[in-house]
Amino acid sequence: MEQKLRQEAKALLEQNKVDWIIGFEPGSLKFTATPLITRDKNDTERLIINPFIVNNLADFLTGIKGRVGIVAKGCDSRSIVSLIQDNKVAREDIVILAVPCLGLIDLAKIERLVDKDRDELDDITREEDKVIIKVDGQKKEFAINQTLFDHCIACELPTPQEYDILLGEPRPPAPELEVSGQNIEKLKETTPGERWEFWQNEFSRCIRCYACRNACPACFCQRCFVEETEPQWVMPVPRWQDNLIFQVVRNIHVAGRCTDCGECERVCPVNIPLRSLTREMYDIVDELFQFKSGMDKEAQPLMTHYEQEEAEDLFR
Amino acid sequence: MTQQSEWEPKLLGFLCRWCSYAGADLAGTSRKKYPANIRAIKVPCSSRVDSLFIIKALRLGFDGVLVSGCHPGDCHYLTGNYRARRRIAITKKFLEYLGVEPERIQASWVSASEGGKFAEVVTEVTGDLKKVGPNQLFAERKLAKEN
Ligand code: SF4
Ligand code: SF4
Ligand code: FES
Numbered sequence: 001m002e003q004k005l006r007q008e009a010k011a012l013l014e015q016n017k018v019d020w021i022i023g024f025e026p027g028s029l030k031f032t033a034t035p036l037i038t039r040d041k042n043d044t045e046r047l048i049i050n051p052f053i054v055n056n057l058a059d060f061l062t063g064i065k066g067r068v069g070i071v072a073k074g075c076d077s078r079s080i081v082s083l084i085q086d087n088k089v090a091r092e093d094i095v096i097l098a099v100p101c102l103g104l105i106d107l108a109k110i111e112r113l114v115d116k117d118r119d120e121l122d123d124i125t126r127e128e129d130k131v132i133i134k135v136d137g138q139k140k141e142f143a144i145n146q147t148l149f150d151h152c153i154a155c156e157l158p159t160p161q162e163y164d165i166l167l168g169e170p171r172p173p174a175p176e177l178e179v180s181g182q183n184i185e186k187l188k189e190t191t192p193g194e195r196w197e198f199w200q201n202e203f204s205r206c207i208r209c210y211a212c213r214n215a216c217p218a219c220f221c222q223r224c225f226v227e228e229t230e231p232q233w234v235m236p237v238p239r240w241q242d243n244l245i246f247q248v249v250r251n252i253h254v255a256g257r258c259t260d261c262g263e264c265e266r267v268c269p270v271n272i273p274l275r276s277l278t279r280e281m282y283d284i285v286d287e288l289f290q291f292k293s294g295m296d297k298e299a300q301p302l303m304t305h306y307e308q309e310e311a312e313d314l315f316r
Numbered sequence: 317m318t319q320q321s322e323w324e325p326k327l328l329g330f331l332c333r334w335c336s337y338a339g340a341d342l343a344g345t346s347r348k349k350y351p352a353n354i355r356a357i358k359v360p361c362s363s364r365v366d367s368l369f370i371i372k373a374l375r376l377g378f379d380g381v382l383v384s385g386c387h388p389g390d391c392h393y394l395t396g397n398y399r400a401r402r403r404i405a406i407t408k409k410f411l412e413y414l415g416v417e418p419e420r421i422q423a424s425w426v427s428a429s430e431g432g433k434f435a436e437v438v439t440e441v442t443g444d445l446k447k448v449g450p451n452q453l454f455a456e457r458k459l460a461k462e463n
Contacts, residue, residue, distance in 0.1 A: 188413070196415030196453060225368055233368055241454045245371055248414065252367040255406050277414075284409045289402065306398035308388065311405035316424035316437050 001049050001099070001168045005071065008097060008165050009044040012069045018095055019066030024053040031107055031124055035060065047071070049167070051105040051126045054149075056263045058083060058217035067093045073101040075151070075261040077160030078294030079217040082257045084162075085294075085301045088220060098163030100171045102126060103144065103152035110147055114140060145176070151262030151275060154180035162297055180260075181283075183276045199244060205270040206243035208236070212264035212274060213250060218257035218293075225249065247274070251281050256302025258282060259294040325379040325445035327438070329356045330365045334392040335427045336384035342431030350435035351442040354382065361385065363396035367407040370421060379451040380420045382441055384434075387425040397425070416453060419444040 005023070012018045025036040025046040033053045036046060037060060049071070057070055058079035072080060077096060083089045105126065107118050114121070114135055123134040131147045133140045145153050154177050159170040187195055210226075213219045225233050226246050233249075234242040251258070260282040265274040285291050288311055291302050331337040337358045343350060359365060362385025370381045383404055391397040401423075408421045422444070424437045 184413075192412070192415040192417055194415070195413070199414055233372060241375060245368075245375060248371060248410070249368045252403075252407055252410060255410075280413050281406070281410055284406055284413075288405055288409070303399060303402060306395065306402060308398075311401055312388075314405050314408055314423060315401065316422070316440070 002047065004167050005049060005097060005099075006044050006047050008167070009047055009069055010041050012095060013039065013041040013044065017067070018069040020064055020068045021047075021070075022057050022060050022064075022068055023047045023071035023097070024049070024055070024057075027052075029118075030121070031105075031118055037064070049099055051102065051124075052107075053099075054104050054266060056215070056217050056261050059215060059263070061089050061094070061217070062220045067095070069095040069097060071097045071099060072160050072163070073099050073104075074155060074157040074160055075101075075259060077162055078157060078259040079261060080294075081162050081297045082218060082259060082294040083220075084297045085299060086257065091297065095165065096160060096163040098160040098166045100159040100166070100168045101152075101155070102128075102158070102171070103148040103155065105131065105147050106149040109149075113142055113146060145179075149262055149266070150180050151260060151265075154260075156292075157295070161295070180275070180279055183273055184280055187276065200240055202272045203243040203247065204240040206238055206240070206247070206272060207270060208238040208243060208246065209269060211267040211269065212247070215263045215267040216250075216254065216258075217261075217263075218254040218259075219250065221253075225253075247272075247277065251277050255281050256285055256289075256291055257293055323450060325353050325442060325450070326377070327354045327380045327382055327441060327445060328373045328378040329354045329382045329384060329438075330359050330362070330369065331356050331426075332362045332364075332385040332392075332397075333358050333360055335386035335390065336362075336424070336434065338428035339384075339426040339430045339434040342428065343434045344431075346431050348431050348435040350438040353442045353445070354438050361391060361393050361396040362400035363391075363393070363403075365400060365404075367403060370407055371411075374416070374420065374451060375454050377451060377454075379448075380422060380441060380445045382422045382424065382437070384424045384426050384437070387427055390427065417448045419448045420451065
């Protein structure tokens with residue numbers, strides 16, 4: 001897959017079909033990959049595909065001028081489709097290099113499984129349904145789902161639907177939605193007061209670094225409401241009240257565009273379970289309006305469209 | 317304690333200028349009685365109301381928020397209220413999931429000729445808010461426990 005990607009990417013640049021290639025190269029730390037954005041065809045030699053290509057590259061599309069060849073896993077492709085729906089990128093300006101995704105490995109889960117820091121591990125290899133970890137000269141085997149990000153276990157679209165070049169055998173979706181909803185189900189069994197207290201606690205840790213917003217491909221506003229000063233909607237000091245308002249409003253603003261890709265949760269430095277918000281919003285939107293973000297590029301964006309009769313039970 | 321018995325909910329109303337605001341006016345001029353708990357803000361259309369306004373109102377201490385616009389099909393801008401409907405629906409559901417009592421977020425369609433309906437809506441919503449009690453959502457934790 002990697003070889004094919006390098007060839008295709010190189011050819012795209014050589015034939016002047018794109019101005020840029022966005023993909024992944026090895027990161028500076030073990031078991032990491034880092035985004036590679038280049039116009040130089042020689043750089044394509046560094047492109048990789050492995051279980052650590054965690055970033056949602058669609059995030060870079062709105063900041064780049066020109067035609068782009070972009071490496072996309074299923075989730076990334078949905079974010080791209082969503083950007084197309086919103087006229088944020090033109091379909092003809094991008095070439096989607098589709099990666100049929102086996103799921104991404106969550107290093108935090110691995111660390112917990114073997115009770116070691118990632119730096120102490122010698123190797124992690126993924127096979128079809130298991131992951132083998134080499135540590136202290138020993139080999140340890142785990143079922144694949146023990147090691148993947150929750151959002152990968154619940155992935156509804158491992159292989160992009162929308163693409164130009166397919167880099168491998170398509171993989172059928174086999175989402176285990178329960179895994180994703182566990183936390184949410186538990187929360188729903190509690191009283192409103194308990195739930196509010198739960199989020200209050202979580203957001204008292206938020207340092208308002210805005211990593212969640214910046215990593216989110218659906219958050220593309222030039223000026224975010226949190227930076228407005230007339231009026232000042234939220235205080236810049238990270239108090240839980242304003243942190244919570246920021247995140248709630250962010251979730252509402254990206255409703256119908258958030259694909260529950262899990263980037264916000266992954267990048268949050270204080271481990272706030274943000275997917276327990278994004279997943280719920282994703283489900284609310286689906287339940288009320290039968291709308292799944294980023295699935296169909298011809299579909300009207302959620303918030304610009306309506307049906308004559310819907311959600312009327314909420315109105316007096 | 318006396319505070320408890322005398323407590324009156326504060327309701328913030330976002331009323332679209334073409335229908336609900338005129339409906340509120342009519343309620344006044346036709347001397348319909350409704351609770352004085354609502355503070356009304358005139359908005360150009362129900363679709364002007366960003367969810368941010370609703371949450372900010374709760375943050376500022378309002379006990380509930382009412383968004384009211386023209387009936388479906390009657391929006392002065394044709395489709396504004398349909399869009400507002402989607403936005404309010406997800407806001408209400410999402411906030412409910414977070415732990416905000418659903419009674420605090422209310423919406424209605426009131427036309428310019430429905431002074432009576434406006435009075436009814438405000439009466440009902442005020443009643444709902446009395447049941448759920450004061451909004452302590454954004455109070456400091458200690459406060460929330462003491463009460
Ligand atoms: S990434 Fe986490 S800490 Fe940073 S602003 Fe978002 S929720 Fe807060
Ligand atoms: S809000 Fe979070 S889960 Fe949703 S698209 Fe943005 S980064 Fe992904
Ligand atoms: S003008 Fe009344 S809802 Fe749009």
